[in-house]
Amino acid sequence: MSFGSRSSYHGLGFVRSRGFVGENSNEFDVIAYRTRLRGLAMQLERQEMKLCHLCKAITIEKMKRVTVEDKRNQKDDGYAHHASWVDLKNSGNRGCQLCFILYNTSIFAAGSEQSLAASFGSIDDSYIRLSLNPVDRGVIMLTCGESPWICQLGLCISQGNAPIASAEMLNLICQLSGSPSTCQSSDIMRSVELDPSSAASFLKVNQWLRDCEQNHERCNLPANPPLPTRVIDVGSCNDLQHLHLHASKGQSGRYIALSHIWGKAETLRTTTDTITERMQGIALSEMPTSFRDAVIVTRRLGIQYLWIDSLCILQDSATDWENEAMKMGEVYKNSVLTISASSATNSHVGFLIARNPFDQLTCDLQHLVSDGGNAERVQVVWPAPVIGDNHINVRGWTLQELILSPRVLHYTISRERFNGQMIWQCQTHTEAENGSRTFILGVLSQKIKQILKIVAKDSRSITTIYKCWYYLVRQYSHRRLSYASDKLPALSGLAAEFRNYTGDSYLAGLWKGDLVGGLLWAASTTDRLRRTTEYRAPSWSWASVEGEIYYEGILAWDIEDLGVPRRFEVEVLDAQTNLAGLNHFGAVHWGYIKVRGFLKITLFSRIANSLDWSYPISPFDSGTSVGRARFDEGDPPTEELVWLLLVSKEEHFHRQWQFQTKPNGLVMLPTARELEFTRVGIFELHEGFMDWLDDCVDTQVITII
DSSP states (O other): OOOOOHHHHHHTSBOOOGGGBOTTSSOBOHHHHHHHHHHHHHHHHHSOOOOOHHHHTOOHHHHTOOSSSOGGGOTTOSEEOOSSHHHHHHHHHTTOHHHHHHHHHHHHHHSSSTTHHHHHOOOTTSOEEEEEOSSSTTEEEEEETTOSOSEEEEEEEEETTBOOOHHHHHHHHHHHHSOTTTOOGGGOEEOOOSOTTSHHHHHHHHHHHHHHHHHOGGGOOOSSOBOOSEEEEOOOTTSTTOOEEEEOTTOBOOEEEEEOOOOSSOOOOBOTTTHHHHHHOOOGGGSOHHHHHHHHHHHHTTOOEEEOHHHHSBTTOHHHHHHHHHHHHHHHHTOSEEEEOTTOSSTTTOSOOOOOGGGSEEEEOGGGSOTTOTTEEEEEEESOOOOOOOGGGGBSTHHHHHHHOSEEEEEOOOTTTSOOOEEEEESSOEEETTSOOOOOOTTOSHHHHTHHHHHHHTTTOHHHHHHHHHHHHHHHHTOBOSSGGGTTGGGHHHHHHHHHHHOOOEETTEEGGGHHHHTOEEEOTTOOOEEOSSOOSOTTSGGGEESOEEETTTTOHHHHHTTOOOOBOOEEEEEEEEESSSOTTSOEEEEEEEEEEOEEEEEEOSOOBTTTTEEEEEOTTOOOOOEEEEETTSSOOSOSEEEEEEEEEEEEEOGGGOEEEEEEEEEEEEOSSTTEEEEEEEEEEOTTOTTGGGGOOSOEEEEEO
16 A cells, blocks of 8 residues: 655645536635535534444554555555445444544545545455554545545544643553554644634643753753844733833843734834834734734743834834844844744734634544543544645745744644644754644755754854755745845845854855855756846846756755765956945845856757756857756847856766766856856756867956856
């Protein structure tokens, strides 16, 4: 039997059914889905709690059973349930709640009752089976015949209104499985609170925070960190309306920061005209929903101050904005906790959104609990608790906010499943509210969250630091910004942090100490870049374009690990940028680099390779393709001739542990000034034509702007 992927489970939790997709689009029909689900939940609520003999016999150990070594192709793994869809349906109609859930979730997957057998085949020769997913914590997969899996349900545990500690959970799992030697904490998940503002939810958040502050050495904040220039004094839970903007004037203290998406809707701001009013007081009712929710969380955690960008920075003052943008990295670094409104598309959506109990189907499996566990409840839940939508990860500013923050509390909501959850993430630990630690949440992997720890650990390896930077740039490049001019400022906090380790000079998104390597960025094969209409950076900087980029050869992490040296064929003679303001890592007015290297003029074909949008390049005296050029904006320039600058002969890993050399360089066009060029793309030579540039005996000094 093949197991469902993490991406399939966390995205939908079941196969997207035909019955809930609009006729003229791929958009999920949320209203139809919710109406049908709530109708089933209400029908289930009216039934007396009852299980058939097959459901009563379910154990964790039986669902974990693998009958042969090759479990990828084994249809007989797990627990054998009813022998036909008819038997399953009849058992549900007779009152077995679990059979009712299993049958109806299968219909959701198929789209309709009529298409169930047609979609997933006959089961005349095999039983419906229930198996524990070996990858995702507490996920039961329903399979039938040769189908990989039909739908996935959650196996959850709760203890009254209080979350269960890991040791208690493991003890209970041992009771459930009947085999203490084989039980694992990954076999079951915790239930997720319907109301994220409930006492139980905040108890869990306080447990995460207390454990981190007391036991995670690398998550500790500096002693007495300074407050940001302005913060919101949230008052106390007993004085709900007492809020005001507070000027810290060098004061130290504990505060929480909010990371959120502004969106297109108008949000509450502080300006030069309203700052006096904000200092006197801010009505909670005047705040958009996400801001009110952030106030509630801050108060419930016993912290006095809250930082929200639109309220703590003067939005109509370019000077104040620039001064505060320079401090943005420190704001998030020194916060006790950053709240990430991950699923809210604007500040009016909110994130403490209670879920309707009828937005899921549940069935208690009390027969699995021993006599000593009278407070525990074990449930099968569908849809299983999911991570939820993560809109915030597509926004440019939020990358440095989430990386620099020592601790992040994500509030996620699934628009399609209505049942997201909280996720804790610090430098040491990542855990979802349901106990899962195996999920993938966009770029919020521990690799990203811990990248500064990698830099600090390998601070003596300057190459490792530059590689981490290029990795971050790639993750950042595809993110969206409301204002194109924020491209460099939105990453300035991370740039300042990297400079602390390198002591290097920063040049419009590149580092002077590795400027040659930094030139070798390229457009993603699935994306076309576009240059901004207003000047934002020199043509040699990735910040001059919109769209996802990657670094040609630089991100082959195994190359350096194998000890293969990087070899550059160009010498940097001078490099300058002119800052547009006070921020050394912010916007620039202009920039140039002066280099000495091998330069060659050549032709290119206008017939592109449709797979990667590359264009063959060839010598004047031959129609033979010697390499390929990839233009930054996809389409080639109108000029017939381009200039090639050899930048690097990267070593590439090939079969049988052999290394071959592939020259890489820049494709350029000349400006009106002599020996001055702009970058328009990159090139690579084919194998067998590695010596094509060898006839460039003399190097030339050129300027690239």
